[in-house]
Structure formats: C-alpha cells, structure tokens
Amino acid sequence: MGSGGLAGKTVIVTGGATGIGAAIATSAALEGAKVIVDYVVSPEQALAFATTLASEDAGSVEAFDADVSKVDQVQALVAEAVRRYGRLDVLVNNAGIETRQSLLDTTEADYDVVLGIDLKGAFFASQAAARQFITQGGGGVIINISSVHEDWPMPGNAAYCVAKGGMRMLTRNSAVELGEHGIRVVGVAPGAVNTPINAQTAADPAAMARLDAAIPLGKMALPEQIGDVVAFLASDAASYVTATTVVVDGGLMQSSPGL
Numbered sequence: 001m002g003s004g005g006l007a008g009k010t011v012i013v014t015g016g017a018t019g020i021g022a023a024i025a026t027s028a029a030l031e032g033a034k035v036i037v038d039y040v041v042s043p044e045q046a047l048a049f050a051t052t053l054a055s056e057d058a059g060s061v062e063a064f065d066a067d068v069s070k071v072d073q074v075q076a077l078v079a080e081a082v083r084r085y086g087r088l089d090v091l092v093n094n095a096g097i098e099t100r101q102s103l104l105d106t107t108e109a110d111y112d113v114v115l116g117i118d119l120k121g122a123f124f125a126s127q128a129a130a131r132q133f134i135t136q137g138g139g140g141v142i143i144n145i146s147s148v149h150e151d152w153p154m155p156g157n158a159a160y161c162v163a164k165g166g167m168r169m170l171t172r173n174s175a176v177e178l179g180e181h182g183i184r185v186v187g188v189a190p191g192a193v194n195t196p197i198n199a200q201t202a203a204d205p206a207a208m209a210r211l212d213a214a215i216p217l218g219k220m221a222l223p224e225q226i227g228d229v230v231a232f233l234a235s236d237a238a239s240y241v242t243a244t245t246v247v248v249d250g251g252l253m254q255s256s257p258g259l
C-alpha cells in the first residue's frame, strides 16, 4: 500500500468515477487513502473503476450512489464514509455539470439543475463534512473543484459561471468560519482538462487547435495533472493553505481573456 501524504485518511470524492474526480481518487488511493467514490447515473462505471483501483497497490476504494443536489443523499454519503471507516478526513467537491447556455437562453429548470449540482451540492456536502470533522475532532480538509470560470466570464455558459463564482465565495467563507476547528478549505481552479465534460471540443480538431494555441503550456491538462495537485493540497504538506483558490490552467487565464 502507498505511503504518501494521504495514507490511512478517509477521502470522499464526489463525481469520482470519471474525469478529474477519477484522477483525484486514483492519486489518493495510490497514496494509501481509503476512498469513497460518489457516483450518480452509472453504477457499472463506478464499480469497474473502484475494482480496477482496488486491484492495484493502493488503499481501499468503494463506490456509493449519491446525487449531490439532494441534501439527504449528501448527508447519507458522509454517514456511509464514517460507517465504513470510522471517520472522515477529506471531502473533495468535484461533481459538476455545464449546460452551455447564455443568460438569455437559460430556463429556470436548467438554472436549477446546474446550480443544484455545482453549488448547492458543494455547499451542503461541506456542511455535512464540517459537522463530522467537528464531532470527531482533529480538523479536516475540504477541496472545492472550481474552475477558471470562478473569476473569468464565459459567454454562453452563464449558469456554470454563476455556480463557480459562488463556489469561490463558498471556499472563502467556509474557510473563515471553520478555521477555528482546524478545518482547511481550498479551491482548485482547472483551466481546460481532457475529460468527458469537454468531449464536444475534443471531437472538433479546429476547436482543439484554437484551444491548444491559447494555452501557454501548449495543450489541455490531463486529469492526473489536477489530481496530483489536489492530493498535495489535501495532505499535511499544505497545512497552512486555506481560504484561497489554486489555479491549475497551464497559464490560460493570463494569456487569453474571454476564450
């Protein structure tokens, strides 16, 4: 079993069966963490992922079905981690969707779905995790997977940007409220990452070429390049980092405003 900074810790990763979440779960498990991969929609995919990881030289990986937009399911997710492993050490709010609609085109239903998953989900998962951290004592870590769009407008993706902007303040406000309990809250803002959420862009060679040209490091990130940063920030090696966002974008935000 791994002996990295997360060895022996219990880690929940929401939306952890695919993309960035799967990379975070993999990094944590390879360091020896006990990981709960929260999934929704595809139990087969989550179980296959958990089984693959569990067969490697890693900590344990379990899958649990919780829709983060439902507060009772998020509370059940935290309770399940505690039931299985006796405590919770790290929550990664990673689950997210985007609908790519402008302010003018977004319906109430679309808005509610995006905000429900991307912001309300992270808010109430943070609440459930923080209550558990305080009950058990010894602090804890919450990592919010935000986006460069927590700061950077993206015309045509209004509800997503609003949700990520809210997550930016969720990180700061909850870090300030929870610091006295030894709880750290850190945002991670990826730029463009090669995951299912970007399948449309990845399938269009011209769009990919435009994107790659706009990134100072020359290409989209691999999910592992986000997962490794999250594993570091969740570990004691980052014990003085809180109430801020770490941007992991290959320089994109500084070079291409408005892309």
Ligand SMILES: NC(=O)c1ccc[n+]([C@@H]2O[C@H](COP(=O)([O-])OP(=O)(O)OC[C@H]3O[C@@H](n4cnc5c(N)ncnc54)[C@H](O)[C@@H]3O)[C@@H](O)[C@H]2O)c1
Pocket (backbone or CB within 6 Å): 014, 015, 016, 017, 018, 019, 020, 021, 038, 039, 040, 041, 066, 067, 068, 069, 094, 095, 096, 097, 117, 145, 146, 147, 148, 189, 190, 191, 192, 193, 194, 195, 196, 197, 198
């Ligand atoms: N890929 C990028 O370029 C990029 C850039 C910046 C930020 N992000 C953020 O990274 C996070 C992960 O995205 P990704 O790129 O890996 O895409 P992804 O589509 O692979 O991951 C999203 C995950 O969230 C899960 N999910 C969706 N609705 C859910 C719900 N109601 N309850 C629980 N889980 C749910 C999905 O099943 C999926 O596993 C998202 O929050 C996204 O906004 C991605």
